[in-house]
Every structure is written in C-alpha cells, then in structure tokens.
Amino acid sequence: MKPKVTIEDIARLAGVSKATVSRVLNERSNVKAETRERVLRVMQEQGFVPSLAAAGLAGGRSRLVGVLTPPLTQPTIPEILRGVAEAIEHTDYEIVLYSTNASQNPTTIVNRILALGLTSCLLVIQPGPLTSRLQQLASQGLPVVVIDDQGSLPDLPSVGIDNRVSAYQATMHLIRLGYRRIAHLQGPDEFRCAQERYQGYQQALADAGLPLDPALVFSGTFETSSGRSCAATLASLSPTERPDAIFIANDQMAYGFLSAAEALGLRIPQDIAVVGFDDIPLSAHVRPPLTTIKQPFYEMGRNAVELLLSLLHAQWSQPASSTEGGHQPPIRIQLPTRLVMRASCGALTAHRRQEEEPSFSDD
Amino acid sequence: MKPKVTIEDIARLAGVSKATVSRVLNERSNVKAETRERVLRVMQEQGFVPSLAAAGLAGGRSRLVGVLTPPLTQPTIPEILRGVAEAIEHTDYEIVLYSTNASQNPTTIVNRILALGLTSCLLVIQPGPLTSRLQQLASQGLPVVVIDDQGSLPDLPSVGIDNRVSAYQATMHLIRLGYRRIAHLQGPDEFRCAQERYQGYQQALADAGLPLDPALVFSGTFETSSGRSCAATLASLSPTERPDAIFIANDQMAYGFLSAAEALGLRIPQDIAVVGFDDIPLSAHVRPPLTTIKQPFYEMGRNAVELLLSLLHAQWSQPASSTEGGHQPPIRIQLPTRLVMRASCGALTAHRRQEEEPSFSDD
DNA sequence: CTGTTAGCGCATTCAT
DNA sequence: ATGAATGCGCTAACAG
Numbered sequence: 001m002k003p004k005v006t007i008e009d010i011a012r013l014a015g016v017s018k019a020t021v022s023r024v025l026n027e028r029s030n031v032k033a034e035t036r037e038r039v040l041r042v043m044q045e046q047g048f049v050p051s052l053a054a055a056g057l058a059g060g061r062s063r064l065v066g067v068l069t070p071p072l073t074q075p076t077i078p079e080i081l082r083g084v085a086e087a088i089e090h091t092d093y094e095i096v097l098y099s100t101n102a103s104q105n106p107t108t109i110v111n112r113i114l115a116l117g118l119t120s121c122l123l124v125i126q127p128g129p130l131t132s133r134l135q136q137l138a139s140q141g142l143p144v145v146v147i148d149d150q151g152s153l154p155d156l157p158s159v160g161i162d163n164r165v166s167a168y169q170a171t172m173h174l175i176r177l178g179y180r181r182i183a184h185l186q187g188p189d190e191f192r193c194a195q196e197r198y199q200g201y202q203q204a205l206a207d208a209g210l211p212l213d214p215a216l217v218f219s220g221t222f223e224t225s226s227g228r229s230c231a232a233t234l235a236s237l238s239p240t241e242r243p244d245a246i247f248i249a250n251d252q253m254a255y256g257f258l259s260a261a262e263a264l265g266l267r268i269p270q271d272i273a274v275v276g277f278d279d280i281p282l283s284a285h286v287r288p289p290l291t292t293i294k295q296p297f298y299e300m301g302r303n304a305v306e307l308l309l310s311l312l313h314a315q316w317s318q319p320a321s322s323t324e325g326g327h328q329p330p331i332r333i334q335l336p337t338r339l340v341m342r343a344s345c346g347a348l349t350a351h352r353r354q355e356e357e358p359s360f361s362d363d
Numbered sequence: 364m365k366p367k368v369t370i371e372d373i374a375r376l377a378g379v380s381k382a383t384v385s386r387v388l389n390e391r392s393n394v395k396a397e398t399r400e401r402v403l404r405v406m407q408e409q410g411f412v413p414s415l416a417a418a419g420l421a422g423g424r425s426r427l428v429g430v431l432t433p434p435l436t437q438p439t440i441p442e443i444l445r446g447v448a449e450a451i452e453h454t455d456y457e458i459v460l461y462s463t464n465a466s467q468n469p470t471t472i473v474n475r476i477l478a479l480g481l482t483s484c485l486l487v488i489q490p491g492p493l494t495s496r497l498q499q500l501a502s503q504g505l506p507v508v509v510i511d512d513q514g515s516l517p518d519l520p521s522v523g524i525d526n527r528v529s530a531y532q533a534t535m536h537l538i539r540l541g542y543r544r545i546a547h548l549q550g551p552d553e554f555r556c557a558q559e560r561y562q563g564y565q566q567a568l569a570d571a572g573l574p575l576d577p578a579l580v581f582s583g584t585f586e587t588s589s590g591r592s593c594a595a596t597l598a599s600l601s602p603t604e605r606p607d608a609i610f611i612a613n614d615q616m617a618y619g620f621l622s623a624a625e626a627l628g629l630r631i632p633q634d635i636a637v638v639g640f641d642d643i644p645l646s647a648h649v650r651p652p653l654t655t656i657k658q659p660f661y662e663m664g665r666n667a668v669e670l671l672l673s674l675l676h677a678q679w680s681q682p683a684s685s686t687e688g689g690h691q692p693p694i695r696i697q698l699p700t701r702l703v704m705r706a707s708c709g710a711l712t713a714h715r716r717q718e719e720e721p722s723f724s725d726d
Numbered sequence: 727c728t729g730t731t732a733g734c735g736c737a738t739t740c741a742t
Numbered sequence: 743a744t745g746a747a748t749g750c751g752c753t754a755a756c757a758g
Contacts, residue, residue, distance in 0.1 A: 004735085006734095017745045019737085025736090032743060050479075051480040057752090078436050082464075094460075094479070118414075118457065286648060379729085382730080383729075385754090416750090421754080422753045423753085
C-alpha cells in the first residue's frame with residue numbers, strides 16, 4: 001500500500017550502515033559531521049520518518065504517553081487536554097487516549113494499558129479511585145503524573161492548584177464587597193479539594209473577624225442538584241436569617257443554585273451574591289454570569305506533560321535506580337488561580353464594564 | 364521495572380509452541396479445544412496481554428486508529444470523541460489522538476502520522492483543507508473515514524447528517540408556528556453544509572408558498588460575530604421591514620445574534636423568533652434557550668469508528684485488491700437529526716413546559 | 727492440528 | 743567513528 005521508507009533504504013542510499021543511520025537519528029553517539037549531513041539529507045529526500053512502533057519495541061522505550069481521562073464531556077476536560085496536546089505537539093511523542101466512562105473499573109483499565117506495553121508513562125486526569133494503584137505503579141518505577149483538577153493531591157507527582165488559597169480569595173472578595181453573612185456550599189468530604197476550599201473559606205472569615213456560622217455551611221456533592229437544594233433551603237429562610245452571599249465550591253453546583261434561585265424568586269446578586277469555583281466555559285454564559293475562581297486548565301495540561309516527560313527522561317538516564325521506590329520527594333506543581341469577576345457577586349452592579357457583558361467568544 | 368509476560372512464557376508454561384499461543388490469541392486457525400483452554404488458562408493466570416506494538420510490527424496491521432481532530436475546545440468535538448472512545452472501548456483497538464491547533468498545516472500532520480507507521484487507519488473530524496490529500500490516501504488503500512459535522516461531504520467514506528432536510532425542518536417549524544417573513548443567516552459558501560442548509564431553507568419556503576426575499580438572506584462566517592452584525596442589521600430595520608423569524612445556520616452565530624439582539628432591544632422571540640443548528644451544550648443555557656437542530660454527535664463518533672473498522676477488516680480479508688483505487692462507491696452514513704424546541708422560537712411562549720425550563724444536567 | 731523458521735523496523739551491544 | 747550481529751515480542755509463512 002504505502003512503501004514505507006526504512007532505515008535500510010536510507011543506509012543504502014547514503015552508503016552507510018543501518019547502525020550509523022540509527023546513530024544520527026538518536027543523536028547519542030558520535031558521527032562524523034560530514035556523514036551525518038549526508039544521511040540527514042537522504043532522510044529528507046526520502047521523507048523518512050522512523051517507525052515509532054519499531055523503535056519502541058527495539059529500544060524498550062515507547063514514545064507514546066498514555067492519557068487517562070474521564071469522559072470528555074466533563075466540562076473541565078477539553079481545556080486540559082488541549083494543553084496536553086499542545087505540549088506533546090512540540091515533542092516527538094504521541095498521545096494514546098484512554099477515555100473512561102463511569103461504567104468501567106478504572107483499575108482494570110490501567111492494568112490493561114500497562115500490559116499492552118504500548119506506553120511507557122501515564123498521565124492521569126482525576127485519579128479518584130485508583131490513586132493507590134497508581135502509587136504502587138509509580139513506586140515500581142513507572143512515570144506517572146496526575147492532574148488533580150479536583151485537588152485530590154495524592155502522594156504522586158502532580159500538577160494542580162492551591163485550593164485553600166483560592167477559596168480564601170473567593171471568600172475575601174465577597175467580604176471586601178461588604179457582605180457579612182457569607183454562606184458556603186461544600187463539596188463532598190471525600191474530596192480533599194472540598195476540605196481545602198472549606199478551610200480557605202474559614203480562614204478568610206477568621207481574618208476578617210467574621211463569625212463562622214455553622215448554619216450557613218451546607219454540604220453538597222459537586223453536582224447541580226446540590227446547588228438547587230441549597231437554594232431551596234435559603235429561599236425558605238426569612239430575609240434576616242438568610243445569608244447575603246455564598247461561596248459555592250464548584251461552578252456546577254453554582255449553576256443549580258442560580259437556576260433554582262431564579263425559579264424561587266431569589267435575585268442574584270441583590271438578594272444573595274454568588275461566587276463559584278472552576279470557571280468552566282458555561283460560567284460566563286449563565287444568568288447572571290458567574291463570578292468564579294479560574295483554574296488554569298490549559299496550563300495544567302501543559303505542565304503535566306512537561307513534568308511527565310522529564311520524569312521519563314530522568315529514568316532513562318539513571319539506569320539502575322532501585323527497582324523498588326527510590327522514594328523521591330513527590331513533585332508538586334502548583335499553578336496560580338485567578339478570580340474572574342462577573343455579575344453574580346454584585347461587584348458590577350454599580351458600574352458594569354463592557355468586558356463583562358454577556359458576549360460569546362469568536363472561535 | 365515490570366517483567367512483562369511474553370508469549371514465550373505462556374508457551375513454556377502451557378507446554379506448547381509460541382505459534383500455538385499466537386493462534387489462540389488471534390483465533391484464526393484451528394486449535395484443539397483442549398489445548399486452547401489450557402493456553403487460555405495460563406494466560407489468565409499470568410495476566411498476559413499481548414503487546415500491541417509488537418503485534419502491529421510483526422503482522423503489519425497496527426491496532427491503533429489515528430484520530431485527527433480540531434482543538435478539543437471546539438464545542439462539537441468532545442461529544443463526537445466520546446462516541447469514538449466508547450466505540451473503540453468495545454474493540455481491542457486503541458486511539459492515538461492527533462489534536463491539531465489552527466497554526467499548523469494539517470497535511471504535514473497527516474503525512475507525519477502515516478510515516479510514523481503507528482496507525483493503520485485514520486478517522487478525521489472536520490477534514491476541511493486536507494480533503495484532497497485524504498482522497499489520495501484513501502485511493503491508495505488507506506482506510507479513512509471522515510466525520511463531517513460541517514457537512515463537507517467529500518468523496519470519502521463519511522458519516523454525517525442530511526443538512527438539507529434538517530434545515531428544511533427547522534424552517535418549516537417556524538412556518539408552522541405562523542411566522543411568514545423568515546430570514547436566514549447563512550454559513551460561508553465554501554462549506555457545502557452551508558449551501559445545503561440554505562437549500563433546505565429555500566425549499567421549505569417554496570413548499571409553504573412563501574416568497575424568497577433575497578433581502579432577508581444574510582451571509583455569515585459561522586462565527587459569533589456574524590450573528591452580532593446580522594442582529595444589528597435587523598435592528599436597524601423598521602418593524603414592518605423586519606422579518607419575524609430567522610433560521611441561523613449554526614448555533615455559534617445564533618449566540619452572537621441573541622446576545623446582540625438583547626443589547627439592541629430586540630426581544631427574542633417576541634420581536635424575532637430564532638432557530639439555530641447544531642445543539643451544542645451551551646445552546647440550552649443561553650437566554651433565551653435556543654431552539655435548534657440537534658446533530659447526533661455521539662452517534663456520529665460511534666458510527667464512524669464502526670465504519671472505519673469494517674473498512675480496515677475488509678481490506679485485510681481481500682489481500683490483493685488493486686493497489687490503485689478499486690473505486691468502491693464511497694460509503695456515506697447519514698444520521699437523523701432532531702429539532703429541539705426551546706424558548707427562542709416562541710413555540711413555548713403560550714404554555715411553557717417544565718422540561719424546557721433552564722435547568723442544568725446533573726453529571 | 728501443531729512446531730519450526732523467518733522476519734517486521736529499529737536500537738543496541740559487540741567488534742573493528 | 744563505523745559496521746556486523748543479536749534481539750525486542752509477535753505474526754506469518756512454511757513444513758510436518
């Protein structure tokens with residue numbers, strides 16, 4: 001079908017041995033400059049591209065990175081993957097995509113991935129239930145990097161954000177706007193990020209000398225429905241009992257809150273100001289547009305790839321580093337977040353800025 | 364690091380030759396039932412999974428499907444990819460993801476993909492500029508399937524929708540609601556789907572005995588800004604000149620229209636009813652929620668994979684089918700679309716249904 | 727039905 | 743600095 005150009009062809013045409021061609025490909029050992037150029041030229045002419053499959057097999061070092069993701073329709077994922085793809089683009093690696101749907105056991109998948117022997121390293125988004133398995137693999141020497149946009153922060157190389165500080169900023173923003181009775185809708189306790197965001201909320205109140213009213217702290221599931229029931233609860237309170245603002249631990253719940261609030265006659269932000277967390281694409285387009293903490297998803301993807309590749313290369317350099325965990329201190333890349341101000345927090349009620357008009361990006 | 368279990372191990376433990384093990388793996392030739400079971404058992408015990416890389420190399424038939432996509436942040440893509448991933452899931456193939464960003468020449472990428480020799484077939488979403496290159500490859504025998512959510516309908520195996528019929532439905536829906544002066548905002552002429560949608564619009568008017576007023580047909584770019592300028596134009600018309608409804612060729616432009624209309628004081632749907640095309644996730648959440656034609660993106664992904672794999676297997680079965688194009692009739696899978704009624708078309712103004720309330724899905 | 731023999735395209739020892 | 747030989751893990755002809 002397609003007469004693939006092989007190293008052998010190049011070798012013949014350039015009048016050298018296959019080994020030499022391989023040498024100029026991998027730039028490892030020394031090749032006389034003149035020879036190298038000749039080989040390179042022939043490769044150019046023939047449009048030669050080495051077979052990743054064969055190279056991986058022979059060298060034992062596959063240049064495929066496995067990327068394990070939740071369903072791509074989860075709103076945070078595409079932007080992360082865009083960062084991953086862009087970072088990979090600049091390397092000679094390729095992405096093997098393993099997109100899991102909820103119905104399958106992730107551990108099984110991981111095992112299958114590894115057994116296939118295709119990929120030599122793994123990038124995992126939202127590790128969730130398979131954290132322990134990943135830790136085991138990592139300690140056995142498999143380069144693994146975790147992107148924890150949910151902030152699970154396992155004992156693994158990871159990139160993510162500082163949830164505590166970010167939540168602090170969100171809460172403090174409300175405080176600065178003059179709100180005093182500030183509620184919080186938490187994520188589920190199992191998520192470390194939920195705890196951290198709660199801590200940030202607490203800390204902000206404390207620093208501002210505001211009391212922490214347990215009656216104003218609601219527990220949610222990170223899903224839309226939690227937002228709705230929270231809104232219902234607040235709507236049933238008398239205006240004096242009711243908080244004047246709320247920090248909601250993720251945008252998804254905030255959507256539910258907004259939508260239910262509207263139906264229940266609670267005006268946002270006049271009756272209750274809202275700040276969310278994540279800044280997924282929809283957040284700019286709900287009514288009112290949601291003030292929220294922007295997670296740098298794209299950058300998380302990029303950084304994760306860079307970290308993963310550096311781990312991989314480090315492993316290739318140091319051949320016999322203890323088969324069992326060399327127990328390197330787990331690397332953590334923490335990216336800055338940013339408060340995105342929109343209408344839901346009430347900051348723009350006085351003087352709306354054009355930038356914050358509901359407009360849709362042109363792509 | 365990880366002592367991979369090889370065929371050789373299995374062969375030794377099961378007391379057979381490597382070839383036999385390979386045979387039970389590929390289920391091609393006959394193996395005595397007893398032997399097969401023994402081998403299978405050993406494989407189970409050892410947790411053996413054959414190396415895709417090696418199998419591909421040796422057999423010349425890689426089980427990796429290359430998937431070429433625009434940036435994942437384009438709103439139609441994640442849902443398509445979800446379908447692709449799910450379909451692949453059920454097979455023993457894996458996905459190699461090539462996500463392109465606008466800045467790179469897609470033809471170069473395609474060449475690189477093929478040269479790598481990793482993948483033996485290609486799934487292309489939104490082929491756009493590289494259609495001719497793909498056709499060439501396909502005629503050389505490379506299994507290629509195109510998902511044309513933009514409806515470019517090349518001379519290649521493809522899955523998509525019937526844009527003409529769908530546009531007809533959209534327009535006819537407005538007509539049935541009683542609108543008589545119905546405008547259309549077109550996509551760019553280069554896109555075949557834009558033409559087809561325009562034809563559907565025309566046909567609907569004709570069938571209803573309504574005149575086609577060229578002054579009510581606007582040309583756009585499929586981007587948000589087109590929607591905005593179109594809205595501006597309509598706002599400048601006197602109420603009698605102004606159309607009472609508009610069919611917009613994609614949702615993206617409809618967003619611009621909605622957003623600008625609001626700013627300009629045009630009420631949707633009271634002043635102008637709007638129907639879009641695509642039904643991307645945002646469409647349920649803009650104000651007012653957008654009535655639109657739903658493209659079955661998920662199913663498109665699934666069907667594309669199935670078609671691609673069937674092509675691939677067909678090729679493996681018929682060994683020497685003309686190196687040059689056997690010129691099979693280009694297969695086309697056409698999936699049904701569906702009109703999703705929301706508020707922007709005015710159909711719900713009288714009796715709103717709960718289903719159409721702005722609510723957010725719980726996932 | 728099953729074992730034996732060759733490679734797939736490349737990286738990596740050895741030699742020279 | 744370069745060539746020759748060996749093998750990665752597997753499939754695909756061959757033989758028997």
